[in-house]
Amino acid sequence: MDYKEEDFLQLSGLQHFKFCRRQWALIHIERQWAENFRTVDGALLHRNAHDKGFRESRGSLLTTRGLAVSSASLGVSGECDIVEFHRGETGVPLPGRDGLWQPYPVEYKRGAPGGRGGDELQLCAQAMCLEEMLCCAVPEGALYFGETRRRVPVPFTQELRQAVRDCLAEMHQLYQRGYTPKVKPTKACGACSLKELCLPGLLRTGTVADYLSDAIGETP
Known part of the structure; x- marks a missing residue:
């Protein structure tokens, strides 16, 4: 089943969704946003990477x-930070250039390697979009980390591709319902720019029934 263009989700939301489903919903369903050092630093890193005239x-x-x-x-759209085209034996023809050119997406990230997998999902989704648009295989890309100033190659395995499909299917379901899920607070909440909007501490209080039972000294 193909999605209509008006139902496309933002490709960048995959990274948010993998980090925290509630964070993704606050940003992409409720349209809430707040900045902190990490978001500002990441935006500065991406500024040059998204220079469309380059x-x-x-x-x-x-x-x-x-x-x-x-x-x-997939029902998704967005922008690639960088796409390199390497001339070789595989790829696509480019106007005014001889031979075939292999697409190779590169995504810029502010920190260091060792995240929770959202970066790889986002990069793989970019590759799957390129494959659909250009009708050629894109087997690998790379993540560039600003802290280490190094690239980490990412092979687009069948397992990673399926994870992209599964995440996007769940994202579409939540978006269509307009539902913001609750999540179990973790240590990562302290680094989230939306913690004052999300109020993760309140999620530990349980249900209203639990709260009222505690307040009047009764057990359900």
Whole structure:
């Protein structure tokens, strides 16, 4: 089943969703947002990466920034930080250039390697969009981490691709319902820019019935 364009979700939401389903819903369903150091620093890192007017050609390498991508089968759209096209034996033909050019998406991240998998999901979704749009295989991409200033290659395995499909299917269901899920607070809540909007501490109090029972000294 293909999604209608008006039902497309933001590709960047995959990283939010993997980090915390409630955070994703607050941002993408309730349209709430707040900044902290991490979000500002990340925005600065992405500023140059999303310069759509930038295109650089060096021999067998063509680099583009801010390339818009979408997938009707996944129901998602967004932008790639960087897509490199490497001339070789696989890929797609490019106007005015000889041979085939293999797409290779690169996503910029502010921290260091070792996250919770959301970065890989987001990058893989970009590759799946490129495959659908360009009709060619995109087997690998890379994450560039600002803290270490190094790339980490990411192979797009069948397991990672299925995880993308599963997450997006759940995101579409929640979005259609307009439902913001509750989650169990964790240590990661302290680093979230939305903690004052989310109020994770209140989620520990349980249900209203539990609260009233505690307040009047009765057990349910």
